[in-house]
Every structure is written in structure tokens, then in C-alpha cells.
Amino acid sequence: MGTEFGDYLRRRRKDKELGLREMALKAEISPSYLSRLESGDETNPPSEKAIINFAQALGEEPDVLMRLAGRISKDVKQYVASTANVADFLRKARDEGYGPADFARLAKDEFKKGGGKDDG
DSSP states (O other): OOSHHHHHHHHHHHHTTOOHHHHHHHHTSOHHHHHHHHHTOOOSOOOHHHHHHHHHHHTOOHHHHHHHHTOOOHHHHHHHHHSTTHHHHHHHHHHTTOOHHHHHHHHHHHHHTTOSSOOO
């Protein structure tokens, strides 16, 4: 998981003047687990529920914390698994070297022209 998530979490928790125990209580995890997350000593990412609780306590978007923790939300997993061609599209994008700016451009262009829905 790396320390990016833990560093971000600690910085935002301190910005909000939340103590370690208070934040752990809000996230419904143990203070020792939170400490390990923040220090980068924990290799297992927190649950989606804990990440959503962190986000609420910090006034953050859950997707930001999910990405930093290396997790994908259940709704996105379900969409990829149940929608034809999505996984193939993502693999192709990866193989072609698409990055965040490319996806932002694709989304902007597609939604601007009203795309995204099948015409059939």
C-alpha cells in the first residue's frame, strides 16, 4: 500500500485537529491499526467502510482516499464485472499508456457531446 495513504491521512487528521483515538473511533478501527496505517507499517489497506468513515471525518471525497489506499469501490468493481467491454477497454488503455490526463480528456469530450449511452 505504501506510505502515501498514511502520510495523507495523518496530515489531514492533524489539519482537522483530530486525535488518533478520535479518528480511529470515527473510522471504527483500533488506534493501533490507524497508527500502523499512518506510519506505513501496515500492509493491508483498510476496508471500504473504514475509508468512507475517514472521508466523512475529514470532509474528503471517498474516491480520493480509496485511490491512495489502492482500493476500488464495490460499485466500480460491480460495473466493470457486469458491463461488456469495460475490462477490455481498461486493459487496452493501460497497454496504450493512457494516464489521468487522457481519461479526463476522454470523459470531458464524451460527456460534452452527450455520449455515454447506447443509441440502440
